[in-house]
Amino acid sequence: MTSETGRRNLRPLSLHVPEPKFRPGDSVDFSDFDIPAAGSVARPEIGVAPAEIRDHVYTLIRVLDGEGRAVGPWDPKLAPERLIAMLRHMALVRAYDDRMYRAQRQGKTSFYMKCTGEEATSVAATYALDHEDMCFPSYRQQGILIARDWPLVDMMCQVYSNEGDRLKGRQMPIMYSTREGAFFSISGNLATQYPQAVGFAMASAAKGDTRIAAAWCGEGSTAEGDFHSAMTFASVYRAPVILNVINNQWAISSFSGFAGAEATTFAARAVGYGIAGLRVDGNDALAVYAATEWAAERARNNYGPTLIEHFTYRSEGHSTSDDPTKYRSAEENVKWPLGDPVARLKQHLIVLGVWDEERHAAMDREVAEEVRVAQREAEKLGVLADGLKQPFETMFEDVFEEMPWHLKEQRDQMLAERKAAGI
Amino acid sequence: MSDADIIAPPAAADAGASAPARSMNMIQAVNSAMDVMMGRDPSIVVLGEDVGYFGGVFKATEGLQRKYGKTRVFDTPITECGIIGVAVGMAAYGLRPVPEIQFADYIYPALDQLVSEAARLRYRSAGEYVAPITVRTPFGGGIFGGQTHSQSPEGIFTHVAGLKTVIPSTPHDAKGLLIAAIEDNDPVIFFEPKRIYNGPFDGHYDRPVTPWSRHEASAVPEGYYRIPLGKARIVREGGDLTILAYGTMVHVAAALIAEKGIDAELIDLRTLVPLDMETIAASVRKTGRCVVVHEATRTSGFGAELSALVQEHCFHSLEAPVERVTGWDTPYPHSLEWAYFPGPVRLGEAIRRVMED
Numbered sequence: 048m049t050s051e052t053g054r055r056n057l058r059p060l061s062l063h064v065p066e067p068k069f070r071p072g073d074s075v076d077f078s079d080f081d082i083p084a085a086g087s088v089a090r091p092e093i094g095v096a097p098a099e100i101r102d103h104v105y106t107l108i109r110v111l112d113g114e115g116r117a118v119g120p121w122d123p124k125l126a127p128e129r130l131i132a133m134l135r136h137m138a139l140v141r142a143y144d145d146r147m148y149r150a151q152r153q154g155k156t157s158f159y160m161k162c163t164g165e166e167a168t169s170v171a172a173t174y175a176l177d178h179e180d181m182c183f184p185s186y187r188q189q190g191i192l193i194a195r196d197w198p199l200v201d202m203m204c205q206v207y208s209n210e211g212d213r214l215k216g217r218q219m220p221i222m223y224s225t226r227e228g229a230f231f232s233i234s235g236n237l238a239t240q241y242p243q244a245v246g247f248a249m250a251s252a253a254k255g256d257t258r259i260a261a262a263w264c265g266e267g268s269t270a271e272g273d274f275h276s277a278m279t280f281a282s283v284y285r286a287p288v289i290l291n292v293i294n295n296q297w298a299i300s301s302f303s304g305f306a307g308a309e310a311t312t313f314a315a316r317a318v319g320y321g322i323a324g325l326r327v328d329g330n331d332a333l334a335v336y337a338a339t340e341w342a343a344e345r346a347r348n349n350y351g352p353t354l355i356e357h358f359t360y361r362s363e364g365h366s367t368s369d370d371p372t373k374y375r376s377a378e379e380n381v382k383w384p385l386g387d388p389v390a391r392l393k394q395h396l397i398v399l400g401v402w403d404e405e406r407h408a409a410m411d412r413e414v415a416e417e418v419r420v421a422q423r424e425a426e427k428l429g430v431l432a433d434g435l436k437q438p439f440e441t442m443f444e445d446v447f448e449e450m451p452w453h454l455k456e457q458r459d460q461m462l463a464e465r466k467a468a469g470i
Numbered sequence: 471m472s473d474a475d476i477i478a479p480p481a482a483a484d485a486g487a488s489a490p491a492r493s494m495n496m497i498q499a500v501n502s503a504m505d506v507m508m509g510r511d512p513s514i515v516v517l518g519e520d521v522g523y524f525g526g527v528f529k530a531t532e533g534l535q536r537k538y539g540k541t542r543v544f545d546t547p548i549t550e551c552g553i554i555g556v557a558v559g560m561a562a563y564g565l566r567p568v569p570e571i572q573f574a575d576y577i578y579p580a581l582d583q584l585v586s587e588a589a590r591l592r593y594r595s596a597g598e599y600v601a602p603i604t605v606r607t608p609f610g611g612g613i614f615g616g617q618t619h620s621q622s623p624e625g626i627f628t629h630v631a632g633l634k635t636v637i638p639s640t641p642h643d644a645k646g647l648l649i650a651a652i653e654d655n656d657p658v659i660f661f662e663p664k665r666i667y668n669g670p671f672d673g674h675y676d677r678p679v680t681p682w683s684r685h686e687a688s689a690v691p692e693g694y695y696r697i698p699l700g701k702a703r704i705v706r707e708g709g710d711l712t713i714l715a716y717g718t719m720v721h722v723a724a725a726l727i728a729e730k731g732i733d734a735e736l737i738d739l740r741t742l743v744p745l746d747m748e749t750i751a752a753s754v755r756k757t758g759r760c761v762v763v764h765e766a767t768r769t770s771g772f773g774a775e776l777s778a779l780v781q782e783h784c785f786h787s788l789e790a791p792v793e794r795v796t797g798w799d800t801p802y803p804h805s806l807e808w809a810y811f812p813g814p815v816r817l818g819e820a821i822r823r824v825m826e827d
Contacts, residue, residue, distance in 0.1 A: 064540040070523070157614035157804070208805035216805030219616030235618025236576060237548055270547030272579055300524030301545045374524045431614075435806055442798065442806050453769065457798045461809065461816075468815040 065304030067375065075378035082384060085112035086119020090337075093345040097323045104314035104324040107358060110333035115394030121337040123175075127401040133174055133194075133332060134392045134402075135410055137166040140190045141389060142414040143199060146422055147206055151220070151367045155430040156207050158220045162187045164362030164380070167332040167388035168293050169263070170194045175339035176261060176289075181251075183231045183244035183262040186221055187293065197228050199418060203425035209436045211428035215444075216437040238268040241277035241290065248288035248346070249280070259346040261289040261339075266306050266313050266356075267298025278320040278354070285351030289342040292316075292354065293329065295361035300374035314356035322352045329357030330385040332392045358385070439465070491689040495682040496667045499641035499690050500530045500606070503648035504568060506694050508538050514652060515560060516543045518553060518570030518606075527572055528608055528667060550576055554583035554605065558591065561601045568652060574609035574661060575618045581626075588657040589632030604651045604658045610718050610765050611802050611811060612665035612675070620802035622717075622766035627659045628742045628775065634658040634699060635742040639666070639720040640687030643740060646697030654699060663717035671718055672725030673813040702746035704753070708735035711759035711824055714750060714776055716740065719763045719812070726814045732821060742772055750776075751783040758789040759824045765812060768796040790827030793820040 069075050088108045091100050110117050117124075125133075144161040151159040162169065169190030173182070182191050192202060204211035206220040214224060224232035231240060231247075244262030251258045268274060269292055281288055292313045296303050306313070317324025323345065327338045335357060342353035360383045364371045371377075396402030429436045443450060443458040450458075494502060508514045516531055516538075522545040525532030535543035546553050550571055557567035571577045577584075588601040611620035628635050636651050636658055638644035644662070651658040665671050669681045682688035705724055710733040715723045720738045727734045735753050739745065754760045760780050762773040773794040780792050795812045803810055 062541045064522075064544045066540070212805075215803075217617070217801070217803045219614070219618070219804050222616065235616065236578075267548045270549040270552065272549060272551050298519075298548055299527065300520045301548075305545050305547050307547070369527065431805060435809065437803075437806055439806065439809050442800055442803050442809060446800050454799055457768070461798065464816055464819045465809075467819060470815065 067302035069376040085109040090120035109328040115398040139414040168357040171332040171335035172339040183240035199421035209429035238271035238273040248286040259287040266294040281352035282320040287346035299365040317354035329359030330388040494690040499645040503645040550580040554580040571607040608664035609661040616804040617801040650696040670721040673722035700744040702749040705736040708733040712753040715763040754784040755787040
């Protein structure tokens with residue numbers, strides 16, 4: 048069967064492959080960034096129909112202006128003590144990251160991931176949730192645990208896979224889990240937590256509970272099928288869930304264009320599914336807090352899910368396994384137009400007259416000391432580099448609730464073989 | 471690896487196996503296979519997460535985008551299902567895609583496209599559509615990657631009708647087998663044992679790593695050559711027992727029998743599907759004893775298939791039950807990975823048992 052029109056005069060097609068603006072060595076110019084003024088985006092009623100707020104997915108909700116003042120309808124008007132506590136938690140996350148990163152570089156453990164520059168997206172969001180609300184994090188949300196005052200020693204023991212590791216050395220460093228802390232077991236696979244968060248929220252709703260759920264994933268992971276399955280379920284069942292996309296611009300070496308950012312925003316994914324979407328300056332702790340608070344109130348009042356894109360920047364490598372200077376310009380971090388979340392919140396507190404450089408420096412020393420003390424404590428229970436810290440037979444536990452015969456046989460075989468070999 | 475190492479003059483691509491060889495590690499060999507084949511066949515495209523500008527997280531595709539352009543070597547969105555589905559569509563057009571799945575542990579979202587689509591396309595269209603796709607993916611443990619960067623899922627794929635499964639154990643084999651896989655008109659899952667990317671591994675994690683340059687199989691011809699799929703390699707001839715292994719475990723077994731002075735015949739299977747049954751059967755009929763080694767979990771692992779085949783083909787020659795040395799039936803643990811890994815102690819015990827019977 049041939050086409051009647053013939054193909055002779057058709058233009059050759061060409062394949063578009065995205066390319067980031069800047070590569071290593073390039074000088075960076077972000078002047079074409081369209082940054083809406085702080086306070087310029089309206090704050091709708093929490094029960095608003097998603098179709099009424101479609102503009103919110105293409106803008107940026109910002110509260111802190113260039114001088115550090117909180118302006119506009121999204122200002123959450125938090126008490127100064129609360130803001131100082133939030134700042135301290137963000138500084139603590141940064142100090143913790145620096146210390147654990149160094150521990151990996153010293154060979155004490157196998158792997159680490161920092162969240163430098165993204166602290167607000169987990170700390171401020173957690174401040175707007177109840178401690179009982181269930182969090183389904185990706186691998187860069189250590190800020191949730193720290194904002195919930197989860198013991199640093201416990202986190203470090205996990206990073207070290209040592210005797211104090213409640214997860215028995217089974218998981219790679221930073222793959223935390225705590226039921227008590229309402230923090231779901233982190234998976235190394237991407238976006239799998241998204242539909243799980245929706246399912247948790249559906250269960251809570253089905254049971255007439257009051258807990259809501261929140262999930263986090265990176266912009267790169269929005270390409271995974273799990274993201275889209277989650278969006279469909281969240282929409283269909285109006286699940287009381289907050290779906291956070293941390294758009295930190297880079298998925299290892301792939302810029303956000305490979306997840307679709309050349310064509311639209313990540314918040315705009317909400318439009319197609321008919322759920323509320325907000326796009327937030329992720330380096331503005333107050334904006335993150337306000338958007339999360341709005342979404343939480345919406346969920347608690349049975350108005351359904353919200354997708355929040357946190358627009359931020361991954362200041363460091365993906366993990367200790369990659370060198371970002373090999374694929375992006377080092378200037379990007381320095382020139383990032385939305386600044387640093389810790390510095391911006393600090394500036395705001397100074398403007399409020401409740402903070403100054405001396406107190407900030409004292410706080411930095413304090414959190415560094417807190418981390419040092421915790422590290423000393425954790426290292427008393429060993430580090431990965433010291434050798435195998437878990438009793439060998441623990442390897443066979445928790446595969447099933449009750450150990451079947453074949454695992455018992457394998458466990459016994461392992462112990463016998465090691466004994467025979469004298470190890 | 472410098473650019474000069476990667477970019478061979480076009481003439482070299484056709485020079486054949488007699489062309490000068492140089493020492494390569496397994497990553498360089500895999501890179502060279504793709505380079506040679508892309509130079510020969512414009513229908514070959516490479517796609518996957520981070521494979522373009524960055525050259526892959528293990529650097530296996532380094533330099534290829536620069537050399538062949540962005541429409542032939544490109545980064546993808548993070549969706550393994552999408553990567554394989556798109557590869558099936560590109561193959562339907564007539565291209566020969568070589569997708570990379572960054573870690574074999576990430577391959578599961580792509581299962582439907584592999585199992586229900588790529589594997590059956592030839593069958594369900596009676597040969598009208600085919601999927602000549604080679605899925606490259608690093609697998610196996612030994613790098614403290616925990617349960618999401620250490621698995622050996624080859625048994626899932628050998629179980630699927632219509633997929634070929636290839637696992638090299640040396641740079642020389644990696645290049646020749648990858649070229650054969652790319653030229654094959656059926657979908658191939660090409661598992662790269664990442665523990666031996668940079669050097670053969672004797673199973674003693676506390677000893678220093680020997681680089682490939684000190685191993686004879688690191689001499690890799692610069693140009694085109696192929697190692698046929700379905701042909702095993704006898705690594706070492708021996709009379710007392712047969713050891714069947716692939717990937718990293720070939721080196722663990724080789725080091726152990728050398729160290730202990732065991733007269734074992736060591737066979738590197740190289741391809742699991744199709745399997746070189748002839749070589750296996752001839753060896754077991756000669757030795758009368760057989761140990762099967764793999765890193766994957768034991769239950770329904772490929773070792774079960776090997777064990778059954780050996781009994782079907784060689785029952786009357788067997789002087790002892792076939793032994794399996796495998797990973798335990800647990801997820802791959804992080805800190806206890808060397809207790810999980812079926813290393814020299816466990817292999818030595820199995821050999822002792824099979825020789826006693």
